Amino acid sequence: MSRQRYLLVAVGFLGVVLVVRPTPERVLTLDVARGCCGSGNRGPRVRHEQVTADTPPLPIALLTSLCITSMMGVISLATGWGDLTVKAVVALVLACFCLIAGYLFAIETVRVGDLSVSPFRYTSVIGAVGVGLVFFDETPDALTITGCV
Secondary structure (H helix, E strand, O other), X not given: OXXXXXXXXXXXXXXXXXXXXXXXXXXXXXXXXXXXXXXXXXXXXXXXXXXXXXXXXXXXXXXHHHHHHHHHHHHHHHHOOOOOOHHHHHHHHHHHHHHHHHHHXXXXXXXXXXXXXXXXXXXXXXXXXXXXXXXXXXXXXXXXXXXXX
């Protein structure tokens, strides 16, 4: 990968940091940064035959989901659980299916597509800000908008 691409990935990562704004009081936000690094690392590994082409995508997606679920279980020890309502369980189940489907599509795309589109993964940050605006009434401030740009 060229220096220019490394620079662009670093700029994108800094944008994510501007949106997330990890602080000592919000130490768990550092897990978002770790998650970005891990997620970005999966594509090249799948693409460059460290995972053989005959490996079906479902075990890779399930393993990735299991790792995330385990990490969230550890985090929940520190943060606790909210009320477990029927609406929350339905949302969680739907989110799980969407997560696995997204991983399946990402794995298959990386196997046949050009990895130069990986900077578009940062568009998920813009989507997350949109979800925060629509569902949680969080108005993006200047730093958030700068990070998205």
